Amino acid sequence: MPETSQTPADSNSSATSPNTAPATQTTPQTTSSPATTPEASSPPAATAEGATTTTASILNEDAPKTPEGAPEKYTDWKLPDGMEFADGQREAVEKLFKDINISQSNGQRLLDYYHENLNKANSSLVDFYTKKQDEWREQIKNDPTLGPRVNEIKQNFSRALDATVSPEIASAFKEAMDYTGAGNHPAFVKVMDAWAKMLTEGRHVGGGAPSPAGQRQTGTRPSAAQAMYPTLPSSG
Numbered sequence: 652m653p654e655t656s657q658t659p660a661d662s663n664s665s666a667t668s669p670n671t672a673p674a675t676q677t678t679p680q681t682t683s684s685p686a687t688t689p690e691a692s693s694p695p696a697a698t699a700e701g702a703t704t705t706t707a708s709i710l711n712e713d714a715p716k717t718p719e720g721a722p723e724k725y726t727d728w729k730l731p732d733g734m735e736f737a738d739g740q741r742e743a744v745e746k747l748f749k750d751i752n753i754s755q756s757n758g759q760r761l762l763d764y765y766h767e768n769l770n771k772a773n774s775s776l777v778d779f780y781t782k783k784q785d786e787w788r789e790q791i792k793n794d795p796t797l798g799p800r801v802n803e804i805k806q807n808f809s810r811a812l813d814a815t816v817s818p819e820i821a822s823a824f825k826e827a828m829d830y831t832g833a834g835n836h837p838a839f840v841k842v843m844d845a846w847a848k849m850l851t852e853g854r855h856v857g858g859g860a861p862s863p864a865g866q867r868q869t870g871t872r873p874s875a876a877q878a879m880y881p882t883l884p885s886s887g
Contacts, residue, residue: 719754726755731766780832787835797840804840807847814850 725745730736736744748758791797797804812821828834 719756720752721749722755725758728762729759730762731770734766784832784835787832787837790837791835791840794837797837797844800844804844804847807851808843811847811850 725748728736728741744758744762747753748761753761791801812824816824825834828839833839
């Protein structure tokens, strides 16, 4: 018999059963990159002169500026009401600002800061002085040896002061005590009280030798007129 040749479909390696579904072949998907489009950009801004402002120029505008330095000559400074530079003080301040290259505006800021904190410091000193004076007055008031005698001490002190110095010195001394507040210190008041007592209180007056007239014998004593007028001729 003549040989029957097999077709590729009859081949064992490739033949499939009529009931067998053909094998599904997975075809790898090729991901295509999207088409690259130019980035959207905002339209260039126009300057006042009509020129196009580029991104580089905008960035340059945001770049830090060179600090302003000291001017050739400083103008007038603004000081708080009632304050002014002392003799030579303005020149010294401006020389310092020049040496460290301080601009007019930054120099004004420094002066404002200085005066603001100076006022705070002065207020603190005034508050401290006032509180200390009140504290001393309260101590005198509660002192058993001073409190009940405050008015007496003042009177004795004034008399002693007037008896020892001129009115001008006495007035200046009282002014100094009021200005410094020392006159309110309990220790100062005690010292002044002791000093005033020594000068104003009465002291023992010692007797001297007997009067010569009292040593005469009876009958030889001078008459009342002779005792009152020892220069009379009859008193001899």
